[in-house]
Amino acid sequence: LIYQVGTGESNLALQAATKVINDVNGMDVNMGCPKKFSVSGGMGSALLSDTKRACDIISTLRRNLSKPVSAKIRLLDPEDPRPTLDFVRALIKSGANAITIHGRVVGDESHTNARWPTLVEVVKQLKQTEGVPIIVNGDLYTRADIREMKRRTGCDGVMLARPALYNISLFQKGEDKKESGKPDDEWECKKDEI
Numbered sequence: 001l002i003y004q005v006g007t008g009e010s011n012l013a014l015q016a017a018t019k020v021i022n023d024v025n026g027m028d029v030n031m032g033c034p035k036k037f038s039v040s041g042g043m044g045s046a047l048l049s050d051t052k053r054a055c056d057i058i059s060t061l062r063r064n065l066s067k068p069v070s071a072k073i074r075l076l077d078p079e080d081p082r083p084t085l086d087f088v089r090a091l092i093k094s095g096a097n098a099i100t101i102h103g104r105v106v107g108d109e110s111h112t113n114a115r116w117p118t119l120v121e122v123v124k125q126l127k128q129t130e131g132v133p134i135i136v137n138g139d140l141y142t143r144a145d146i147r148e149m150k151r152r153t154g155c156d157g158v159m160l161a162r163p164a165l166y167n168i169s170l171f172q173k174g175e176d177k178k179e180s181g182k183p184d185d186e187w188e189c190k191k192d193e194i
Contacts, residue, residue, distance in 0.1 A: 004028040004072070008042030008053070010060035017065055026068035026097070029057055034074070034106045045106045048076055051087060055094035062095030070098035072137070072159070075105050078115055081122045088122075092132055099126075100159050103138030110162065114138030116149075123153035135159050141167055 003024040007013040017027050031054055033044030047054040054071070061069045071091050076083035088099050101122060103114030119136065126134050133156035140146050141163040149155060164170060 002026045002028050002070070004030050006030045006033060006038055006041075006043045007057060008046060010053075010057045013057050014060055014064055017061055021065055021067060024067070026070065027061055027065065028070045028072055028100070029054075029061070030072055032072050032074040032102050045074060048073060048087065048106065051090050054087070055090050058091055058094040058096050062097075068097035069095065070100065071096050072100040072102065074102045075115055075118055075122065077118070078105050079118055081118055081125060084118075084122045085125055088126060089130065092130055096132060098133040098135060098156075100135040100137055103136070120149075120152050123155050127154040133157065137161070139163070143170060146170075 001024045003017075003020050003026070005013055005016050005027060007016065007029065013029065021027070029047075030038075030044055031047040033039075035044065038044030039046045042050075042053075047057070058069060058071060073084070073087065073091075076087055084101065088101070091099060101119060103116055103119040104112060105115065108115075116139070119138065123134050123136060134153075135157045136149055136153065136155045137159040140149060140158050140160060146158050149158065160170065
């Protein structure tokens with residue numbers, strides 16, 4: 001069980017963590033939420049433009065907790081991998097044990113397709129140089145989508161939100177069965193974009 005905290009300050013993150021740390025397996029800092037309540041409080045995606053504060057939160061938690069600390073972020077640029085790579089590497093240097101990358105940028109609506117070409121490039125580069133788990137999030141609606149993303153990127157896992165609501169069979173153990181949700185040829189279209 002991972003506890004995800006929304007915070008903009010390292011001391012507040014640590015206070016929250018100490019209240020739950022004995023009941024969870026790790027902490028995750030939400031650095032991707034674009035909602036007004038989160039950003040106006042200096043939390044969520046507001047941290048994507050403040051590397052120093054984001055890294056302070058991670059390093060404070062790592063110094064004071066005996067359990068893993070991760071961060072969930074968004075892509076920082078729709079096409080250029082470099083800003084996201086730089087941000088992730090700074091978080092890892094600050095002690096992050098894992099990173100989840102959502103395939104949209106701030107301003108993208110949930111109905112906007114995840115930016116898989118940029119996400120694929122970011123994750124491939126991170127897997128070549130970094131030693132922490134990299135988890136992918138965004139528009140992975142079928143097991144075929146998940147397998148293909150893992151194959152293309154080498155990511156260590158996926159995080160699901162809306163796809164889990166739309167296609168609960170994603171959690172079914174055993175042989176892959178005919179998947180519901182998106183048309184069979186949809187991945188072929190997405191592959192061409194990657």
